[in-house]
Amino acid sequence: MNAVNEKKVAALEAVKYVKSGMTVGLGTGSTAFFMIEAIGEMVQNGMDIKAVATSNETEKLATKLGINVITLAEAKRLDVTIDGADEVDEDFQLIKGGGGALLREKIVAHNSVLNIIIADSSKSVAKLGKFKLPIETIPFATQLIIEELRGMGLSPVQRKKDDADYKTDENNDIVDIDIWDTDIKLTDLEQQLKTIPGIVETGLFLTTTNLVIIGNGEKAIVKKR
Numbered sequence: 001m002n003a004v005n006e007k008k009v010a011a012l013e014a015v016k017y018v019k020s021g022m023t024v025g026l027g028t029g030s031t032a033f034f035m036i037e038a039i040g041e042m043v044q045n046g047m048d049i050k051a052v053a054t055s056n057e058t059e060k061l062a063t064k065l066g067i068n069v070i071t072l073a074e075a076k077r078l079d080v081t082i083d084g085a086d087e088v089d090e091d092f093q094l095i096k097g098g099g100g101a102l103l104r105e106k107i108v109a110h111n112s113v114l115n116i117i118i119a120d121s122s123k124s125v126a127k128l129g130k131f132k133l134p135i136e137t138i139p140f141a142t143q144l145i146i147e148e149l150r151g152m153g154l155s156p157v158q159r160k161k162d163d164a165d166y167k168t169d170e171n172n173d174i175v176d177i178d179i180w181d182t183d184i185k186l187t188d189l190e191q192q193l194k195t196i197p198g199i200v201e202t203g204l205f206l207t208t209t210n211l212v213i214i215g216n217g218e219k220a221i222v223k224k225r
């Protein structure tokens with residue numbers, strides 16, 4: 001089975017955790033797309049939920065499908081969030097941000113009681129870091145941050161789109177770094193990166209995930225923390 005079908009299998013398993021009356025965090029990306037589509041159908045069939053979107057793209061899709069999108073401030077706390085990942089390891093640690101939405105995604109995950117990650121089988125890895133780790137930076141500081149990260153041996157590359165700097169929904173930059181060969185423990189790396197002024201957030205999600213659902217062929221493999 002191909003990756004697209006595995007994404008759908010994982011998404012359809014995950015939406016079983018969404019019940020009427022809940023406030024739901026909606027992730028971003030091609031896997032999250034199938035989850036939003038399925039929740040849209042559930043809403044059209046009478047389910048009453050409120051949702052918080054992790055990106056402008058997700059908000060647009062959810063609204064189009066008739067999902068009641070509210071602000072995080074209105075929601076205060078989310079019952080469940082379903083989101084994708086670029087990599088997930090056996091300890092429920094993730095790299096996220098391939099789609100550039102890591103900042104809102106991490107805020108929503110932090111404020112959610114249950115966090116479910118959905119992915120196709122290619123995202124399940126023994127060690128994080130083949131996928132370059134996205135870092136969101138304030139444009140004022142991006143070039144100096146790149147130099148500092150280069151000094152740390154992390155081979156930073158500023159993300160581009162159509163020959164221009166890629167911009168997040170918050171109008172920040174993304175710098176992708178290579179953590180594959182680093183000896184630094186992930187928790188320490190996260191801490192070190194967050195101490196550099198101008199780094200707003202990293203795509204390392206080390207503690208927030210409760211449930212991982214991997215589409216594997218026709219089956220969904222559910223892993224609980």
Ligand SMILES: O=C(CO)[C@H](O)[C@H](O)COP(=O)(O)O
Nearest residue numbers: 029030031084097098099101
């Ligand atoms: O973190 C993300 C966006 O910021 C996505 O969840 C991640 O990039 C996975 O995307 P996809 O499901 O399209 O492979």
